[in-house]
Amino acid sequence: MTTTIDGKQVAATVIEAVKAAAGKLEKEAGVKTGLAVVIVGDDPASHAYVSSKSRMAKECGFTSVQHTLPEETTQEELAALVQKLNADDTIHGILVQLPLPRHLQSEPIIQSILPEKDVDGLHVVNAGKLATGDLEGGLISCTPAGAMVLVRGIRGGDLSGLNAVVIGRSNLFGKPMAALLLNANATVTSAHSRTKDLAAVCRNADILVAAVGRPQMVKADWVKPGATVIDVGINRVPAQERGEGKSRLVGDVAFGECAEVAGAITPVPGGVGPMTIAMLMANTVIAAYRRAGLKPPRF
Ligand SMILES: NC(=O)C1=CN([C@@H]2O[C@H](COP(=O)(O)OP(=O)(O)OC[C@H]3O[C@@H](n4cnc5c(N)ncnc54)[C@H](OP(=O)(O)O)[C@@H]3O)[C@@H](O)[C@H]2O)C=CC1
Ligand SMILES: Nc1nc(=O)c2c([nH]1)NC[C@@H]1CN(c3ccc(C(=O)N[C@@H](CCC(=O)O)C(=O)O)cc3)C=[N+]21
Numbered sequence: 010m011t012t013t014i015d016g017k018q019v020a021a022t023v024i025e026a027v028k029a030a031a032g033k034l035e036k037e038a039g040v041k042t043g044l045a046v047v048i049v050g051d052d053p054a055s056h057a058y059v060s061s062k063s064r065m066a067k068e069c070g071f072t073s074v075q076h077t078l079p080e081e082t083t084q085e086e087l088a089a090l091v092q093k094l095n096a097d098d099t100i101h102g103i104l105v106q107l108p109l110p111r112h113l114q115s116e117p118i119i120q121s122i123l124p125e126k127d128v129d130g131l132h133v134v135n136a137g138k139l140a141t142g143d144l145e146g147g148l149i150s151c152t153p154a155g156a157m158v159l160v161r162g163i164r165g166g167d168l169s170g171l172n173a174v175v176i177g178r179s180n181l182f183g184k185p186m187a188a189l190l191l192n193a194n195a196t197v198t199s200a201h202s203r204t205k206d207l208a209a210v211c212r213n214a215d216i217l218v219a220a221v222g223r224p225q226m227v228k229a230d231w232v233k234p235g236a237t238v239i240d241v242g243i244n245r246v247p248a249q250e251r252g253e254g255k256s257r258l259v260g261d262v263a264f265g266e267c268a269e270v271a272g273a274i275t276p277v278p279g280g281v282g283p284m285t286i287a288m289l290m291a292n293t294v295i296a297a298y299r300r301a302g303l304k305p306p307r308f
Contacts, residue, residue, distance in 0.1 A: 012273040014159050014239075020283035023158070024069065027060070027066050027290045030306045031070045034297055042099040042297040043072035044128070044289075047090060050080040050110040054245070059106050060300060063287055069290050072099055080110055081224055087118055095123045099298055102128035102293035107181070125299060128292040129153075133178065140190050148292050150218075153186035156239050157193075157282025158308070163237050163273045168195035172213050176200045176227070177220035182241060186218055207231070219261035229266035238267055238274040 031042045040056045048059045059075065066073035078089060087109075094103045109115045119127075125133035130150035132241045133171045138147030164171065173195040177183035183199060200210050211217055211231040219227050220241035232238060242261030251257065260277030268274050275281055291308040298305035 011268050011271055012162070012163070013268065014163065014275045014280060016155075016159060016275055016280040016283045017290055019162060019185075020155070023151055023287035023291060025071050026306065026308060027287070027294050029295045030298070032302065034294070034303070035070070038301045038303065040050060040297055040301050041072050042101070043074070043097075043104075044075065044104070044293045045074045045097075046095045046104045047076045047078065047087075047094075048106045049082050050148060052108075052139060054281070055106050055108075061066045062104070062289060064083035065286050065290055066293070069294070071290075071293065074100070082110075082113070083170065084113055084117075087113060088121060089116060091121050092144060094296070095110065095126065100126065101297040102126055102289075103222035104129050104132045104289065124148075125296060128289055128296060130185065131294070136180065136185065142147070142192055144189075145191060147286075148296065149189070151187040151292060152182050152241060152285045152289035153189055153290040154282060154291075156186060156218060156281050158238060159191045159239060159281070160190075161193075161277060161300045165299065166193060167194040168216070169299060170222060171195050171215040171217040172198070173218070174198045174200055174214035175205070175218045175220070176204075176211070176213055177222075177241070179220070182220045186220070190216065192216075195283050199219075204277050221261045223261055224259045225261070225263040227262040229263065232267050232270040234270055236270070238262055238271045239281065240264070240275050240277050242277065254295060 034040050046059050048063050063073045063075045068161045079145045094100050103122050121133045124132045135147040173190040175187045178199050178201045188195050201208040208231045216237045218239040224244040224246050240260035240262040244259050245256045248255045248257040258278050
């Protein structure tokens with residue numbers, strides 16, 4: 010029997026633990042956890058993500074501030090806002106929603122966030138800690154951290170002897186995901202657009218993770234029978250059956266056919282997506298504990 014992994018339910022469990030941790034920090038140290046989310050421009054999908062992040066932060070009992078900047082914001086104005094948030098003691102986590110409008114450079118902005126407030130895990134200090142196997146000292150990118158929680162739920166914490174294939178090598182997802190799997194003792198392959206015979210590479214995977222941005226690219230005959238399939242892709246495609254101009258979300262995996270071969274598989278929506286938001290909350294409360302000189306809980 011194939012297991013459909015319920016990311017919503019796992020995310021709800023993480024959120025309960027975050028709420029409890031935030032409550033304890035407030036009661037015992039008088040510290041209210043604070044998250045600042047910065048969004049520039051008016052991309053509707055980005056606005057939808059950002060408002061669900063702000064809403065969830067409030068639900069966790071955090072101070073939640075959202076900075077919505079106009080499309081024509083300059084590099085200097087955005088940099089000045091990050092400096093202000095860096096210096097603000099009530100803010101423990103800063104997230105700058107990506108992508109930024111084309112006239113802005115995201116890299117200098119991300120690298121100017123204090124590493125201890127970089128709840129996206131994109132600062133070189135945090136990426137470097139993960140790459141060198143220091144999983145407790147830094148902050149780990151939310152989506153791979155969330156995907157890893159789902160893998161652990163199926164395969165346990167030690168992946169010794171298992172082959173893992175990650176399709177995609179972005180700094181936001183593919184690279185940190187490969188690092189986490191390697192850290193858990195899997196034998197890891199990073200596949201990408203230059204990989205030869207991707208289907209054959211994937212068929213070798215006990216754990217197959219797809220983060221490409223191509224709707225339903227992974228087919229049933231790419232999946233090893235019994236494999237754990239984690240679909241990170243978020244693709245909005247036209248859905249004529251719902252009426253003119255309507256769309257629906259699909260992942261990078263052809264869910265129906267792959268579910269017949271896989272041992273466990275994440276759906277889209279309802280898989281990795283909700284975990285991303287939950288792990289953002291977890292990273293923020295971790296940052297607040299560290300700032301207060303306390304050992305943070307593990308999620
Ligand atoms: N659920 C969630 O919370 C999140 C979902 N996402 C989703 O995950 C997907 C990937 O995101 P992200 O990592 O930021 O994307 P990027 O566009 O940064 O990276 C895509 C990767 O896919 C590789 N790729 C592209 N085409 C192919 C192909 N034909 N065969 C094999 N590999 C290919 C690229 O290879 P190369 O490097 O060679 O160009 C690249 O490494 C997107 O759908 C995004 O929306 C992202 C973040 C969070
Ligand atoms: N600095 C930065 N950090 C990010 O982590 C980041 C980002 N920028 N830019 C965009 C991507 C994308 N991303 C998602 C978050 C939640 C869902 C999510 O909740 N998805 C729901 C469905 C949502 C819907 O229905 O539209 C689900 O899959 O069930 C998806 C995608 C975070 N990203």
